[in-house]
Amino acid sequence: MDKGQGARDKVVHCPLSIVHYDQPAAIEFMNRMGQAGRPFLFVISYDRDRSYMVPLEELDPAFIRYDFSGDAPLKPGTFRLQPEKIDFETYRNAFQYVQKNILAGNSFLTNLTASVPVSGANNPEEVFEKARARYKLWIKGQFVCFSPETFITVSETGEVATFPMKGTIDAGVKNAEEILRSDKKELYEHTTIVDLLRNDLSMVAGDVHVKRFQYIDHIRRDDGPGILQMSSEIRGQLPGNWKETLGTWFFELLPAGSICGAPRHKTLEIIKEAEKTLHPNGYRGFYSGVCGVFDGKTLNSAVMIRFIEQTPRGPVFRSGGGITHLSEAEKEYGEIYQKIYVPLG
Template structure:
């Protein structure tokens, strides 16, 4: 099998040092581990100048679009890493699936207003990546063997030359404070409606979200730098959009990972705010760990994901090795579980995505009914929120986030979403506050830049 070419570069703990050189390039994308100390953060991965760009066509199903993605991977060709080199990406696809890509998988109503004009999916086919391994403390350029030698030489020169002074950025500033698109009365009414559905046996849990928006000016990359410093998370990402906008994600949640045919998903369900001091913080963590409501919410989604993995994993291989683990971030504590499996011999990572997207932790249970209720009660479509940023390489290696704690900077408006799982005993006031608490650090950070 052909082998990738790997060139060592000076190690950089901060991916901004290298991404700065390409962030204005077509298809520039960074998958960011947050910081080496962040939970599960090991690899940063960045690239630009894709060999091809793919988006679903009008009326194209999810299955048909994924078939085209497979064709592009096959056309690029298999490649492996040199002996002794363990890196997650050997060339392949980088991109996003919006939450509303789910409409291309399942038949759903179309009541929520689409006012963002955000595409259901975009992927680039990339022949190279710059990968920093924060465990080994290395930064390396990886070239797929199909990438022309002249392009390899150009990229090597670009990243080896002294970076000099950072490029000047137009200062990012909000032109007004963030405003929610749902007032408290409407929020309370929506929670009541969900609980009526639950009482009638329609569903068990529905994830309900509200959107915050503000007009802005300046460079979204500067905003991302401030957000990253305030809230480092292991599944962060930055994607430059063709119209000058950007997708900024500070997600703590893994969706699906495939490595060597082994599958892992890590759903988050259950939240408490961080405390104002060490004693209150420890108390809040223990309240979350002992909460019957939060544990029940988490278990519902674990069961849903066991079923989702069962569609594409070898019979008998699906396991739950971790249940109700505590993960702590600058703004909140979370309950996190892990579900694992082994891909069936006739299935691949795209089959896995098709059978599990969008993630159960941000829809509810049962999934399709929960998505129908979300479309009924949320006034606008979610766009990138609760979709996924991901890579999928020519070997079948994949990792993906659930794009919570994510913002869309587009057409002079920046949007951010916060939500949570609603169950029979949810109190709307507490759920409303949780939806704000989850994103307050992001909103406040950007408001302080203004």
């Protein structure tokens, strides 16, 4: 099954004059557009307090560009990012706070992320043009995202699907796939997220089931063999009026389980405290939020990971991973850097 089913979009765009919608206004906008069958682009922040909502006919390439088809022509050439090292003690303090809560039973899995200053990313639009990814989004002066991870798709008949992606290993490691599948920490992390997202879909859909479990995606990069990521496929059936209530049920699924953890409410509190020293201004912003397109009949959306943000101090690459009781600080710190790359070719 093609995970990009649903809205199949060319590289199209949006004006900088669009305003931020708060959550109630964003929900109302999505419901109204769904009822009218009117196509639009949406970009929703991690904490759901800010959104861009733009009818497709109003898009402008000077300010926002996106490609959710994964098959747009790419600009040739190389692209090398040079990440700086963030202070390991700062990261370890946040990691220990997370694990303390996990051992206390407050969370089973917590996604811990950080912002890493990078050089070689001063032209985000060029990153957008060169990166090969299933989902790409560039907003002028703000960020570029080149995500491999689908959030949800919805077919014309209301079949909803999600594809959680948890578990990572360097593809160059001998027997990498076998090692990834047998790693207890990675399997625990993946199984926890699959269970969380199955429960999430059950809040808005019927006949929810895991169609595929623990399959492997190979994500290539320009400076090495790339990484292997473990994924699963979960499907269900939305009610017949899903378009009319699009914003209402969609926001019930946010933030995406794969970038927070379980149980969701308490884990969000843990993340908020742990990441105060790991991101500019202490919060994620649009990183790990969701973006997507409703084309009037179907919906296609992504989790905004693989994310470079423009800040007053220069570009930062936001990255992270899931923490469990089996995690080790040194390995999780290393995984942050393993994911800092631009996929080419």
